[in-house]
Amino acid sequence: MEKTKSVKKSVKSSRINIGDFIYEKLTLIFAVIVFAMIILMGYEMYINSKLSIDKFGWDFITETTWDPVEEIYGALPSIYGTLVSSFLALMIAVPLSLAVAVYLAESAPGWLEKPLSFMVELLAGVPSIVYGLWGIFVLVPWLREEVEPFLNEHFGYLPFFDGPMYGFGMLAAAIILSIMVLPIITSISRDIMKSVPSVQKEAALALGATKWEAIKIVLKNSKSGILGAVMLGLGRAIGETMAVTMVIGNRPIISESLFDPGYTMASIIANEFTEATTELYLSALIELALILFVITIIINIAARLLVWSLEKQWKQN
Amino acid sequence: METELKKYKRRLKYRKAVNLAVNSLTFLAALIAILPLFLIFYYTVSKGIGRLNLEFFVEMPKPVGEPGGGMANAIVGTLILVGIGGAIGLPVGIMSGIYLAEFGKNKFGQLLRFLTDVLSGIPSIVVGVVAYTLVVIPMKQFSALAGGVALAILMIPTITRTTEEMIKLVPHSYREAGLGLGIPKWKTSLFIILRTAWKGIATGVLLGLSRAAGETAPLLFTALGNRFWSTNVFEPIASLTVYIYDYARAPFEDWNAQAWTAALVLIILISLLSLTFKIITRSKYKTN
Numbered sequence: 352m353e354k355t356k357s358v359k360k361s362v363k364s365s366r367i368n369i370g371d372f373i374y375e376k377l378t379l380i381f382a383v384i385v386f387a388m389i390i391l392m393g394y395e396m397y398i399n400s401k402l403s404i405d406k407f408g409w410d411f412i413t414e415t416t417w418d419p420v421e422e423i424y425g426a427l428p429s430i431y432g433t434l435v436s437s438f439l440a441l442m443i444a445v446p447l448s449l450a451v452a453v454y455l456a457e458s459a460p461g462w463l464e465k466p467l468s469f470m471v472e473l474l475a476g477v478p479s480i481v482y483g484l485w486g487i488f489v490l491v492p493w494l495r496e497e498v499e500p501f502l503n504e505h506f507g508y509l510p511f512f513d514g515p516m517y518g519f520g521m522l523a524a525a526i527i528l529s530i531m532v533l534p535i536i537t538s539i540s541r542d543i544m545k546s547v548p549s550v551q552k553e554a555a556l557a558l559g560a561t562k563w564e565a566i567k568i569v570l571k572n573s574k575s576g577i578l579g580a581v582m583l584g585l586g587r588a589i590g591e592t593m594a595v596t597m598v599i600g601n602r603p604i605i606s607e608s609l610f611d612p613g614y615t616m617a618s619i620i621a622n623e624f625t626e627a628t629t630e631l632y633l634s635a636l637i638e639l640a641l642i643l644f645v646i647t648i649i650i651n652i653a654a655r656l657l658v659w660s661l662e663k664q665w666k667q668n
Numbered sequence: 669m670e671t672e673l674k675k676y677k678r679r680l681k682y683r684k685a686v687n688l689a690v691n692s693l694t695f696l697a698a699l700i701a702i703l704p705l706f707l708i709f710y711y712t713v714s715k716g717i718g719r720l721n722l723e724f725f726v727e728m729p730k731p732v733g734e735p736g737g738g739m740a741n742a743i744v745g746t747l748i749l750v751g752i753g754g755a756i757g758l759p760v761g762i763m764s765g766i767y768l769a770e771f772g773k774n775k776f777g778q779l780l781r782f783l784t785d786v787l788s789g790i791p792s793i794v795v796g797v798v799a800y801t802l803v804v805i806p807m808k809q810f811s812a813l814a815g816g817v818a819l820a821i822l823m824i825p826t827i828t829r830t831t832e833e834m835i836k837l838v839p840h841s842y843r844e845a846g847l848g849l850g851i852p853k854w855k856t857s858l859f860i861i862l863r864t865a866w867k868g869i870a871t872g873v874l875l876g877l878s879r880a881a882g883e884t885a886p887l888l889f890t891a892l893g894n895r896f897w898s899t900n901v902f903e904p905i906a907s908l909t910v911y912i913y914d915y916a917r918a919p920f921e922d923w924n925a926q927a928w929t930a931a932l933v934l935i936i937l938i939s940l941l942s943l944t945f946k947i948i949t950r951s952k953y954k955t956n
Contacts, residue, residue, distance in 0.1 A: 478909065
C-alpha cells in the first residue's frame with residue numbers, strides 16, 4: 352500500500368511541467384487576493400474605528416442620539432431605519448418577485464419569457480443614482496400629492512399612516528428599494544425553480560394535476576433556495592446607498608409613521624463622511640461601515656449556503 | 669353515483685379556475701414588475717433629451733445662473749476612474765477566474781468561489797470607506813486613484829466569475845486535443861482555451877466596467893468630485909454619477925435638468941454594454 356502510493360507520487364511529480372507549476376501558482380496568488388481583500392477590509396475598518404469603539408463600546412448600538420455637535424454618536428436610529436426600510440421593501444418585493452419567477456419559470460410562452468427576463472435583468476442594471484434621481488423628481492412628488500393623502504384618509508387611524516406628508520421618508524425609501532431588489536429575487540428564484548428536477552412535476556401532471564398544482568410541488572422543493580434568494584435581496588437592500596439617501600429625508604429619528612423622514616447606516620455615511628471634522632466623528636462613521644460590513648457578510652454567507660446546498664443536492668440526484 | 673360525478677366535476681371546475689387565476693395573476697405580476705423600467709426610461713429620456721447635444725459632451729459646467737454648459741470634465745473623469753479600476757481589477761479578476769476554472773475543482777477552489785460571491789455582496793459604500801482608509805488617509809488627499817481602487821474592488825467579483833464561466837463553456841474536446849498533442853497544460857490553457865473564450869471574457873469585462881461606471885457611493889469620499897478640468901490621478905476628479913447626485917439635490921432647475929441628461933448618457937452607455945454582452949454570450953451557447 353505504502354509502496355504503490357509513493358510510486359504513484361513519483362510518477363505524478365515527474366510528469367509535472369515547470370510551466371504548469373508556475374501557471375498554477377501564479378493564478379493562485381491572484382485568486383487568494385480576493386480572500387485577503389475581505390480580511391483586509393474588516394481589519395482596516397476595525398483599526399480606523401478604534402477610537403469610537405473604545406469610547407462608546409456596545410452603547411454605540413443602543414444609543415438613540417446622533418449629534419455631531421455634542422459629539423454623541425448612537426447608531427440605533429440608523430440601524431432602525433435600515434431594518435425597517437429593508438423589511439418593508441421585502442414585504443412589497445417578495446410576493447411580486449415570486450409571482451414573476453413562477454411565471455417566467457413555468458407558465459410564460461417561450462417568445463415572451465426571453466424578453467421579459469431580459470427586461471428584469473435590465474432593471475438590475477440601472478445604476479442606483481438613476482433610481483434616486485427618478486425618486487426625487489417623480490416618486491416623491493407622487494407620494495406627497497396622491498398616495499400619502501390617500502393612505503392618510505383611509506388608514507389614518509394606523510400610526511404608520513399618520514402625520515405630516517413630505518413625500519421624502521421611509522415609505523419612499525421602501526418603494527425604491529423594493530424596485531431595486533425585485534430583479535435579484537426574481538432571477539435567482541427563477542433559476543432555482545428551473546433547476547428543480549422535473550420528475551415529480553411531470554408525475555403530478557400525468558396524474559391529472561392542474562399546472563398550478565404541479566407548480567406547488569416545484570415551489571415546495573425550492574423553498575430553501577427561495578429563502579436564500581430573499582436573503583440576498585435583503586443584503587442588497589441593507590447596503591443600498593444612493594437611491595435611499597436621496598429619498599429617505601435623512602434625519603436620525605425613530606418614528607412610527609412611514610411618512611416621516613429617517614436615516615439608514617449607508618445614507619449617514621454617504622451624507623456626512625466628507626463633513627466629519629473631528630476624528631471621533633470620522634471614526635464613528637467608519638464603525639457604522641464596519642457594522643454594515645459584518646451584517647451583509649453574515650446575510651450573504653447564509654444566503655449563498657442555502658442556494659448552493661440546494662443546487663448541489665439536485666446535481667447529485 | 670350521479671352526485672359523486674357532479675361533485676367531481678364541480679371540483680375540477682374549481683381547480684381549473686384556480687389554475688387560471690394563478691396564471692393570470694403571475695402574468696399581471698410580471699407586467700407590474702417591468703413597469704418601473706418603462707417609467708424610469710420614459711422620464712430619463714423625456715427629461716434628459718432636451719440637453720443632449722454636442723455642448724454637453726465638450727463644454728465645462730457653467731456657474732449657477734448661466735444657462736448651458738456641459739459635463740466634459742465629468743465624462744473624462746468617469747473614463748479615467750473606470751480606466752484605473754480596470755487596470756487594477758482586470759488582471760486580478762481574469763487571473764483568479766482562470767485559477768477557478770482550471771484548478772478550482774477541489775474544496776479550496778470551492779471556498780474561493782464562495783468568497784468571491786460574498787465579496788460581490790458587500791455594499792459599495794463600505795468599499796468606499798475601505799478605499800478611503802487605504803488610499804486617502806495615507807496620501808492625505810482625495811484622489812482619482814482612491815476612486816479607482818474602490819471601483820477595482822467592486823468589479824473583481826464580476827470579472828472573476830464571468831471569466832470562469834466563459835472558460836468552462838469551451839468544449840472539452842479542445843482541451844483534450846491540445847493535451848493529446850503533448851502541449852503542456854499551461855500552453856493549452858493560454859493559447860487554446862483562453863483564445864477560444866476571449867470574446868466572452870471581454871464582454872464580461874465590459875459588463876464589470878459598465879457597472880463600475882454607474883457607481884456613485886464609493887466615489888463620494890474617494891474621488892470626491894471636481895468643478896474644474898483635471899486628469900491628474902493624484903487630485904480629486906469629477907464623475908458623471910457624483911454630478912448627478914449634486915445636481916439633483918441642488919435647488920436650481922437648470923442643474924436638475926442637466927442631472928437628467930447625465931443620467932440619460934449613463935443609461936445609454938450601460939444598456940449598450942449589457943446588450944452586446946447578451947448577444948455575444950447567446951451566440952456562444954448556440955455554437956456549442
